Amino acid sequence: MTARRDALAALKGTLARLERGAMPSASPHFSLGPTGLDALLGGGLARAALHEVFAASPAHGPSATGFALGLALRAAPSAPVVWIRQRMLDQEFGRPYGHGIAALGLDPGRLVLVRARDAEAVLKATHDAARCGAVGVVIAEIWGAPRVLDLTASRRLSLAAAESGVTVIVTRTDAEPAASAALSRWQVRAMASPATEAGLPGLPAFLVTLLRHRAGIPPRDWPMEWDREHRRFRERAALPRRLDALPGDRAAAPQAPALPFRRAG
Amino acid sequence: MAGALLIAAVDARARSLGLCPGQKLADARACLPTLVAMEHDRDADRHFLERLADAADRYTPLVALEPPEGFTLDITGCAHLFGGEAALHKDLLRRLAGAGLTARATVAGTPEAASALARYATRDSVPPGAEAEAVASLPVMALGIDPAAVLALTRAGLKTIGDLGCRPGDILVARFGALLATRLRRVTGREDTRLTPRRAVATCMVERRFAEPVGRREDLLGALGMILGTAGTTMEERGEGGRLFEASFFRTDGVVRRIAVETGEATRDGAALIRLFAEKMHLIDDPSDPGFGFDLIRLAVLRTEALAPRQARLDGRGEADRETVALIDRLVARFGRDSVVRLVDRHSHIPERAEAMRPAIAVGATAAWPVMRAARPLTRPLQLFDPPQPIETLAEVPDGPPATFHWRRTTHQIARAEGPERIATEWWRDGESALTRDYYCLEDREGRRFWVFRQGLYGTETTAPRWFVHGLFA
Structure with a gap:
């Protein structure tokens, strides 16, 4: 089963690569970690591009932020990260916490935080930062669906990223995905920890859906964990075998997140 | 005399009619019933x-x-x-x-x-x-x-x-x-004194006067650019660079507008500085009172530092650092000093005191963070509420983790919990009676994770401990 799926993923990846041969961008890529996903993406995501991360619902905003930080760590292992955040998010989810950021594996000393009053200010700051080649990644966090964030705005960010080589990640909370110039668009929701013997929370887990990719990669769900020791994402086994051996834990362990994974096969 | 209204100042007409400062208002009114008095606004x-x-x-x-x-x-x-x-x-x-x-x-x-x-x-x-x-x-x-x-x-x-x-x-x-x-x-002039100026005198000051008032922003910026060039030459001769610059625009009608620009490191690069000033030039406009233009611009370098000629590093790292500093300067000029920050470790074990946000322009990139040891699971949340948010909980035992909690109109069913991590208060700052906190990492049925704490040890410190959510994990 797994072997077949991997083979299929590899084939899809090859197809995607062939399709992408026509695309002008020849920028280097960063891999996310899960082999199946990286193969599908043709080696990973483009660095000098705009990527969008949507929270599945406002309640999953922190997961979207966590996923964006993971992407940032993959894209730029040591360069400065500029994190621009609408103040509204601080009220909803709390302010960025350095010790927690360090716990994910990102050195807070690399971070420059910009606290913007509204979405317009976020966009201006993001555009400024995206044009600065010394920056590795710009993370922009926007609440809701403000009118200033239209196709033109995303195109400008995309162009700035392509010119400077900076990776721009825009996270959106309480917003519906809409047309944009982003190279890839993801949706993130929190995912329950796998059942363990002690019943403890595990690594940060995300149920990530690749909604759209400019190379035409088909949408699919990717259950992932953040492995902070190796600073990479890891594919979560859909149904851990160990779970069968521990029926006692199962009653409390929600299994719902595992289902969408099957649908994609 | 207590409580009596006195005259603080009079105009020329009132003076000619015999009124003077210090007089009681009632007396003045008696002499002059048509007197118009306004309250003195110091x-x-x-x-x-x-x-x-x-x-x-x-x-x-x-x-x-x-x-x-x-x-x-x-x-x-x-x-x-x-x-x-x-x-x-x-x-x-x-x-x-x-x-x-x-x-x-x-x-x-x-x-x-x-x-x-x-x-x-x-x-x-x-x-x-x-x-x-x-x-x-x-x-x-x-x-x-x-x-x-x-x-x-x-x-x-x-x-x-x-x-x-x-x-x-x-x-x-x-x-x-x-x-x-x-x-x-x-x-009598037998002893001379220096007066104490109300504004600090800058170490380097350059100004430019116009024969005719200038109103266009581009012209003002052009003139400011020339002044910056002159100031740069002066600073270069002294081996200095500026950190804080202030441009004063004197309007012909006496109004003065000032724009201050701060940089992350000492500089005398006129082109970069003029870009920072351009970000803030809208501050000199006053739509309700446009005036007739400006006839004097003065640039004061309020803070200078030694700035030695730099040697380029072979790996290009210095150039990249400088670019980052320039970006921070630009963001600060646009959004204000306190909106562009870095996180600084504060060496406290109380979570909300363990770090601080400091203006990026003042801290620099070398703010050291301790290297985190790989630990599983993650012990600190990605985002922190300050102050912590109160929640209502339902626990199986009073000193255990909650089974459910209610926060922001939502009830969360807890599937997993880890803890407690006991964090004692800093009695040397909070006093002896401050309550100990027991922290738990909770995961609800949907997989969302919360960092909550119980304030006060059950039984010894309090019988009805309160609960708070302090942070959210990714």
């Missing part, structure tokens, strides 16, 4: 005086306030720029009259002599060394000493400064204190 007066002093900055950077109604300029060495002392005096009075004010001014050798003559005489200027003679006929009140002393002197028949001048100094000191003798020496 803050507004002060504010207005500050604005006038700002406008007087165009003559010299050394301006001192003499509330409630005066200010002093130190024009030593800069009168010739305005065509001499008399021309400067005339120009100042002309501008003040243009603003609708009645003003008097005197040029004298010491600030005290000038102040006394401006208030109690009508002389425009005093030749050097002639102060004693000029003030001799002024009343002793002009010395600026306390009213009791003035009364005592007058009673003793010493009505003018000239009367005092011919008495032995030590007798006056014995009777009226050293202050009188000091004031006397200063007013």
Whole structure:
């Protein structure tokens, strides 16, 4: 089963690569970690591009932020990260916490935080930062669906990223995905920890859906964990075998997140 | 007299009708029933005086306030720029009259002599060394000493400064204190003092005057660019760079607009600085009062640091760092100093005190963070609430983790919990009675993770501990 799926993923990846041969961008890529996903993406995501991360619902905003930080760590292992955040998010989810950021594996000393009053200010700051080649990644966090964030705005960010080589990640909370110039668009929701013997929370887990990719990669769900020791994402086994051996834990362990994974096969 | 309304100031017409400051308002009303009185607003007066002093900055950077109604300029060495002392005096009075004010001014050798003559005489200027003679006929009140002393002197028949001048100094000191003798020496020009300017004097200052007022933003920026070039040359000769720059734009009608720009590291790069100023140029516009343009621009470098010529690093790292600093400067110019921050470790085990946000422009990139050991699971949340948010919980046992909790109109069913991590308070800061916190990492059925704590140890510190959510994990 797994072997077949991997083979299929590899084939899809090859197809995607062939399709992408026509695309002008020849920028280097960063891999996310899960082999199946990286193969599908043709080696990973483009660095000098705009990527969008949507929270599945406002309640999953922190997961979207966590996923964006993971992407940032993959894209730029040591360069400065500029994190621009609408103040509204601080009220909803709390302010960025350095010790927690360090716990994910990102050195807070690399971070420059910009606290913007509204979405317009976020966009201006993001555009400024995206044009600065010394920056590795710009993370922009926007609440809701403000009118200033239209196709033109995303195109400008995309162009700035392509010119400077900076990776721009825009996270959106309480917003519906809409047309944009982003190279890839993801949706993130929190995912329950796998059942363990002690019943403890595990690594940060995300149920990530690749909604759209400019190379035409088909949408699919990717259950992932953040492995902070190796600073990479890891594919979560859909149904851990160990779970069968521990029926006692199962009653409390929600299994719902595992289902969408099957649908994609 | 307590509680009586007194007259603080009168206009020329009222004065001609015999009213004077210090009079009771009721008495004045009795003499003049049609009197119009307004409440004295000291803050507004002060504010207005500050604005006038700002406008007087165009003559010299050394301006001192003499509330409630005066200010002093130190024009030593800069009168010739305005065509001499008399021309400067005339120009100042002309501008003040243009603003609708009645003003008097005197040029004298010491600030005290000038102040006394401006208030109690009508002389425009005093030749050097002639102060004693000029003030001799002024009343002793002009010395600026306390009213009791003035009364005592007058009673003793010493009505003018000239009367005092011919008495032995030590007798006056014995009777009226050293202050009188000091004031006397200063007013008569026998002792010179420096005035204390209201604004710090910059180490490097360049200005440019226009024959005709300039209003267009592009022209002003162009002129500022030339000034920055001059300032850069001056700083380069001294081996310095600036960290804090302030441009003052003097409008012809006396309004002064100032724009300050701060940089993350010392610089004298005019092109980069002019970009930062351009971000803030909208501050000099006033849609409700556009004015007739600006006739003087002054640039002051308020803070300088040593700036040695740099050697390029082979790996290009220095260039990248400089680019980042330039980006931060730009963001600061656009969004303000406190909106662009870095996180700094504070070495406290109380979570909300363990770190602080500091302006990125002040901290720099070298803020050291301890290397986190790989630990599973993650022990600190990605986002922190400050202050913590209260929640309602339901627990199976009072000293265990909650089974469910209610927060922001949502009930969360807890599937997994880890803890407690006990964090004692800092008794040396919070006092002995501060409550201990037990932290839990909770995961609800949907996989969302919360960092919550129970305030107070059940049984020993409190019987009804309160719960708070302190942070959210990714």
